[in-house]
Amino acid sequence: GESVGLHLPTLSVQEGDNSIINCAYSNSASDYFIWYKQESGKGPQFIIDIRSNMDKRQGQRVTVLLNKTVKHLSLQIAATQPGDSAVYFCAENAAGGTSYGKLTFGQGTILTVHP
Amino acid sequence: EPEVTQTPSHQVTQMGQEVILRCVPISNHLYFYWYRQILGQKVEFLVSFYNNEISEKSEIFDDQFSVERPDGSNFTLKIRSTKLEDSAMYFCASSEWWGPNYGYTFGSGTRLTVV
Secondary structure (H helix, E strand, O other): OOOEEOOOOEEEEEOOOOEEEEEEEOOOOOOEEEEEEEOOOOOOEEEEEEEOOOOEEEOOOEEEEEEOOOOEEEEEEOOOOHHHOEEEEEEEEOOOOOOOOOOEEOOOEEEEEEO | OOOOEEEOOEEEEOOOOOEEEEEEOOOOOOEEEEEEEOOOOOEEEEEEEEOOEEEEEOOOOOOOEEEEOOOOOOEEEEEOOOOHHHOEEEEEEEEOOOOOOOOOEEOOOEEEEEO
């Protein structure tokens, strides 16, 4: 069945450190992956995405890595700031059929950045 | 930046009562979604909606749930007879086209508390 999960439920880092958040997925048909940030009392906010035909994608201070061989996704945040403290979710979407719009979310990792 | 607006931000209701959660999607978006998030858990897909009909629904979306686009701007989720386990954050989302890479945007959510 479809499932997306995370290895580490919490991550604490010092301001300025780099953070790595991991995610495992099990649906081989997934071809699009997204990382979301969720702050308290708010909805998921898009951070970065990657298609299955890519291994790496970089944004501003964030990089997503995709390893399809082991069905693993990671989010790297460079020079982590206190404002990065939030819950981070990976989500996947499998094209085809009627599931174009459906996102399957992982459990989430709580990132805490200490000043 | 365009936003998905949800009202109310917090709804308290008695078990067995009907509730309607309201959403105003982004104006040029054609695809609409509801998700829920039980406290401390992952975000779960409920339903997708296009052209005035449900495109896909999850196992959670049973006969107690219904969705409607009553006019050109609102998108609603109705729970006919609420149960304690319906307590959760409910997120509306919308996108221009099928798929998360077409401006897929979440609202800030409605916290539903069933007592």
